[in-house]
Amino acid sequence: MSPSRRHPGGRRRRRWSVLFSVVVAGGLVALFVTTRRAPEVVPPVGGFAAGAESLNAATRRHDWAEAEQWAERLAVEQPRNFQVIYELALSLHNHSTAMTPRFNRPRPALRLSLERIAAEMRVLALLDSAARLAATPDDWARAQLLSGMAYEGLGLPIEALEIFRAVNQRSPKLAGPQLRMRWISAHLANPRVPDTLFTSGSEPARPPAAPSYPTGSDSTVRPDSTQPR
């Protein structure tokens, strides 16, 4: 008795089961292909230098959304480049915390606090990475200073103070961390101390805007000129 006789219709069933398996497998492959997330960031067309110029231009315009996009692309290409990671953190922070006016009322760039806090968490992680990648004490200090300022922005003075102290310990001549340390320490002791108490003399309490992206390998930007806004 042939198998086909023993199991009438068995070949057809096997054929269907094979076909079914192929269809299922094909479906899974198709599902995998279609649901695979495309890389969020594509490397800059025209090379790294062109991307860096675009980042600089966006930064000069304070167009933080675009700056962030360019920084993301550059970070894909050079994930261990301190300056790229640093600029990505800066533009992400500025983008996520920006309050653009609309109909005479401020509107956050991200609607939900969940998104804003997630962005700040990433900023802090990026700055931590940047600090680890820093080739010079100045770069390390810049990353740390920005990290401390991000904590200040979140309203966490103890965390910020710890970071500024660490920077001050390693780079005691840097004015920025000293200023922020003094500001926070004074307000911890007396939260009602006016902010303006710390704006006298040549030290600005609110340092100027973020620098242009340096296309060279070295940065000569002062740490206290990287104030997030």
Add this chain to the structure above:
Amino acid sequence: MRRLACLAVLALVVSGCLPGRQKAEPSSGEAAVIPEHYAYSIAALGYPGAQRAFQIGPGSTVSTGECALEWRLPEERGPIQTSPVWFERDGVPVAHWWMVSARESLAFEAAAVPQGPIGDSSLVLSIRVTASARGTGPVEMAVEVGVRARPEGPGFVPWDADDDDGFDEAWDGTLAVRNGRVVAGIDPAADRGDVPPSVLHPAHTIGFGLGALAAHCRARLMPGAHPSWTFWMPAYTLPSAPAQRLERSLHHERVVAAARSAWRDWLGRAARLETPDARVNAAWRAALVTLIQCQERRGSEWIPIGNPLQYRDVWIRDGARAVRSLAVAGFTDLAREDAWTLRRFQLESGALISQRGQLDGTGAALWAFEQAASLPPSPEWSKRYLPAAEAGLRWIERQRRATRELKLPWRGLLPYADPRDNELTRAQLVGNDAWALAGCRATAALARRAGREQVARAADSTFQDYRATIRGALRRAPGRDLPAAWQGGGRDWGNLSLGYPTGVLPADDPRLARLAARVRSAGAPGLVAYGSPDSIHTYLGMDLAQNSLLAGRPAEARAALATLLAHSSSTFGQAEIFDLPSGGFAGNLPPHATAAAGIVDLVRNMIVSDTRDTLELALGGSLTWWEGTRFERAPTRFGVLDLAFDHPAPNRLEARWTEVRVPTRVRIPDGLRAVEALAPGLRIVRGVWVECASGVTSLAVRVIPGPRATRR
């Protein structure tokens, strides 16, 4: 005045809410006619999961915040009255309102549901207008519908609305198009004019008022005939093709039926509450609707937001209240998922922060975790929340250690905060410490339930030390009661929570009573004035009301509830703050989720309280509530309970409840004294309390009239 009276009578007749028909039951589309106490009647039609909601009102207007439809009776010479907006008697948020002139009346019915083609984050609103003649003869009538950007009167602008204030307007068949996007659809019978603006020849409009898109629905009204027209609106504007597909698939009756079915299903999941007070029952259901409307969906997560209209964001301080209220109302899964979402605010340091400088977030989130895991108790969820709670606890300990090491004047406490919110100051805020302390206790409870006794003991130890520090600081703090900030100044906010729910102080601490006396409004008994004496906050006083309940002053809690209900909207929504003389609320539209949460929690605790280690029943102290209150499937820390209060004879009270493993005591209502136990296992204490022996699950006592004064 006569017309207003006619309107009210008409509404009552239609709704079947004349006296004697107060009992809540599944409605068949009947409106619950409730007075409007605010200057503008505004309700929100939202849906769980959606990212926008519709504003209904003021007047005969519906709005998405960036586009509105407005109905008018342009040919009517006499006065036209528009009713408040009402939801249905069983709490279902299907909106009803009326426009009435001397000759005709228009009945509006509106419902919002998600529709497959436009995604689950959007909604579609369907509105049906039904006309009736009021006289005995035929009436020629025309109702005009106009498209505008915003309603006239209070409104909101969604976060993701376009920035335009200029619009190219056109009709594309029955579709109203603004700047190339479909904003609404109108009834095919509506007359759009001889030369309506078209896609090829649009009209340009500047500003947010009525533009060039208007249509007229005309009818010769015969007595007994009720012609109707339907309109629809997407929450997000649509391109033409999907709008046409959507329009073809829309049927008003189906939209309304789907809304009723879905909302009845949602409300049916809640613990079933029925008191003899129909207003309280309606307010409870309305509060649940608000809390559910304030749930967004992101992937697999539920997100508790502050308000379905203008506060579509997450604040931990509000989200935690939502978690608690959803949990006590029986929405166990939703409460747990909301709490699970809050963990996403946790930084690497362990701090949980949703808005800059709001340092109460860590404690409030830890407290919310514990609420979600304990109502009813769940070791699994306790284990799940515990790592985040432990990290939060470590952050609290680190902050306290730092302020000690820095030798700050107010040390061992959290550092200064600048929350840029209601506190209106930069200072070390007393409320932040209260919530952090509640977080320490919550961590201990989670750990204990998760079987991590060592962690529980460590958290207990932190709790004890922290509470001693706070109490010590309170002894030297400025003022006779409880300050908002350790440095003094600031606006009262978190300090109002030092009794309930944070438990820094026992409920009968005299400073809590003095604080309540200082902040409560003379004009709105039980509620708190915020800033100006005429600005009344709807939920800020709820913790003080809870405290009064626990301190044996239930009349204060009842006053707070009654005042709040007497200053609610016609759908029992609450604005966050309102002006007492005028009932205005500016742009801070009702309904606010935290006010809804406050109502749910207060009503529940008035019936059953598990705040202390004893199950306490009938703390609300109202004899009225003994006339047949039923609370079924009610989650408590001691298990899920059914309970019932009855007053079968003038001198007899009876209660039944599910057995629990903790001691139970029942409060005798104000104005009565218990004098004789009529069942075994009961002990009467001072005529005010009945203490029940272990295993007792029912009570019967003889009562006599007694002094109104109450004591713990």
